[in-house]
Amino acid sequence: MLYGSIIFVVEFKVRAEAHDAMSRWQVQSYGMDLRDFHAGSRGRVIVPVLCATRAEHQGVEEDFTVVIENGIADVVRAGANDLAERLLALAQYARRDDEPIEPNNWLASPYRPTxxxxxxxxxxxxxxxxxxxxxxxxxxxxxxxxxxxxxxxxxxxxxxxxxxxxxxxxxxxxxxxxxxxxxxxxxxxxxxxxxxxxxxxxxxxxxxxxxxxxxxxxxxxxxxxxxxxxxxxxxxxxxxxxxxxxxxxxxxxxxxxxxxxxxxxxxxxxxxxxxxxxxxxxxxxxxxxxxxxxxxxxxxxxxxxxxxxxxxxxxxxxxxxxxxxxxxxxxxxxxxxxxxxxxxxxxxxxxxxxxxxxxxxxxxxxxxxxxxxxxxxxxxxxxxxxxxxxxxxxxxxxxxxxx
Structure with missing residues (x-):
């Protein structure tokens, strides 16, 4: 999912109630693959999101923040009921001075290891x-x-x-x-x-x-x-x-x-x-x-x-x-x-x-x-x-x- 200069990588675990470690690593590795092997994702902020559809609704905390290291954010945990709220909250990390991602160019970008x-x-x-x-x-x-x-x-x-x-x-x-x-x-x-x-x-x-x-x-x-x-x-x-x-x-x-x-x-x-x-x-x-x-x-x-x-x-x-x-x-x-x-x-x-x-x-x-x-x-x-x-x-x- 592309928003401004941000790339959201969303992994759905249908009927899952918890965000287990293996699933968190799975979506994080997807983000790392984009950063390291996809030319169109290079230099962009990539946010991995894990949605366990039956996870308890938590909403968005007032002090909700995301730590970004080497272009990859910490895995954001969400459920089916609060996924939209969390994605909207994450949109604040799109820096206005960054050039927005052009979807067609991004899709056509080649595999190219950094x-x-x-x-x-x-x-x-x-x-x-x-x-x-x-x-x-x-x-x-x-x-x-x-x-x-x-x-x-x-x-x-x-x-x-x-x-x-x-x-x-x-x-x-x-x-x-x-x-x-x-x-x-x-x-x-x-x-x-x-x-x-x-x-x-x-x-x-x-x-x-x-x-x-x-x-x-x-x-x-x-x-x-x-x-x-x-x-x-x-x-x-x-x-x-x-x-x-x-x-x-x-x-x-x-x-x-x-x-x-x-x-x-x-x-x-x-x-x-x-x-x-x-x-x-x-x-x-x-x-x-x-x-x-x-x-x-x-x-x-x-x-x-x-x-x-x-x-x-x-x-x-x-x-x-x-x-x-x-x-x-x-x-x-x-x-x-x-x-x-x-x-x-x-x-x-x-x-x-x-x-x-x-x-x-x-x-x-x-x-x-x-x-x-x-x-x-x-x-x-x-x-x-x-x-x-x-x-x-x-x-x-x-x-x-x-x-």
Whole structure:
């Protein structure tokens, strides 16, 4: 609800008689999300209001005041009978010298995390506790992360769209690699890329978020603050795509997207059943990233043989989506992604030969051929170059690894 320069966030609890702590935090977090992620709400006074419809009528006290801290007021408690009175009393906090909020512009404002929330999330990740989720040695992950950061910088400088396929068997550290990339300090400098970690695995998102939160609360930080901050870079892929589906003119704030367990992306049939969308999840994500006019980079973390639910399309679905966009995306992939191998359980990116006009990977002289301790660490190919009328050949030699 907009009034002058104030944003009221009203949460109704129908048939509730009390304003319990969980409900108060719920509406407060809505206000924090608007402040930190919605461009049109930045710098405005946001007042969370919790209305328990059966709460006892209290009216408005003579000394009724609201404490506002960092743009967010304390949660105002109301019932169905005194909600209007309290909202009118709150209207006094609309400063006459502030420019009123224009509703249409406010509704059209994009998702855009504030610099302060990004810095908070980066600090939260520093010295994080997610590394315990992986059994890999840190130096193996660091090499993979460094290579991906280099690809991101090249994509930015050369103004092109790139998709990188990182492969590895379960437990190789792919998820941690993706988290390291989106939190990498080299990407958080002046005019640097913003990255986001997406997963369709709801339980995994919860586990990763909780690991970060627990690690920080052990240092004495408030849990509520940590929960709010960690959502900056770790989101559910279905929610990310739904937002951009419902806002077809909105461009992603993030130039870099990490798609965890990319082999489990839904095919067109499942998308049609769930959302009445005539495109696969892979195709829709690429379309969303193409809204960015200059450059974009997608990191697809792929594990073989983990397509376990109805509609999970596998590695080949990404190949089909890329075949339809052959002139718009460069591909960076390991030989196993193109020819099939252990880390992808024999699956191949393209059902047949790679499209003749697609940018396909080619080993450059001096490329490292290293091995790491078992289980294998994540694998990624070198930079893809445009090789017209060529077909990638499966190497008979041991595949390159990063160590």
């Amino acid at each position: 610099p302060t929330i990004i810095e908070a999330a980066v600090r939260l990740y520093e010295g994080h506790g997610v590394r315990e989720l992986s059994h890999r040695h840190a130096h193996n992950l660091d090499l993979t992360t460094q290579m991906l950061v280099q690809e991101i910088e090249l994509a930015r400088l050369q103004r092109r769209r790139v998709i990188c396929f990182v492969t590895g068997i379960p437990g190789a550290g792919k998820t941690l690699t993706g988290l390291d990339v989106v939190h990498d300090p080299e990407l958080r400098g002046n005019a640097a890329a913003a990255g986001i970690f997406l997963s369709g695995n709801g339980p995994l998102v919860k586990v990763v978020r909780e690991a970060l939160v627990i690690h920080q609360t052990r240092k004495g930080r408030r849990r509520k603050d940590c929960v709010h901050e960690v959502g900056t870079f770790i989101q559910n892929v279905h929610q990310f795509l739904r937002y951009h589906r419902e806002n077809p003119e909105a461009m992603p704030h993030e130039h870099v997207v990490v798609f965890d367990e990319a082999q489990r992306a839904w095919d067109q049939g499942q998308m049609s059943r769930k959302y009445d969308v005539a495109a696969s999840e892979a195709a829709e994500l690429l379309d969303v990233m193409e809204r960015l006019p200059e450059w974009a980079l997608v990191i697809a973390l792929v594990g073989g043989g983990q397509e376990i639910y109805l509609g999970e399309a596998g590695l080949e679905e990404w190949g089909r989506a890329l075949t339809d966009r052959v002139d718009r995306w460069h591909v960076v992939a390991s030989p196993e992604v193109l020819g099939g191998g252990e880390s992808v359980a024999g699956h191949r990116l393209f059902d047949g030969p790679a499209p003749p006009e697609s940018p396909v990977p080619r080993r450059t002289s001096g490329s490292p051929r290293r091995r790491c301790a078992e289980p294998p660490c994540p694998t990624v190919g070198r930079v893809g170059e445009r090789v017209p009328n060529s077909t990638p050949r499966r190497s008979s030699r041991a595949r390159p690894r990063l160590s």
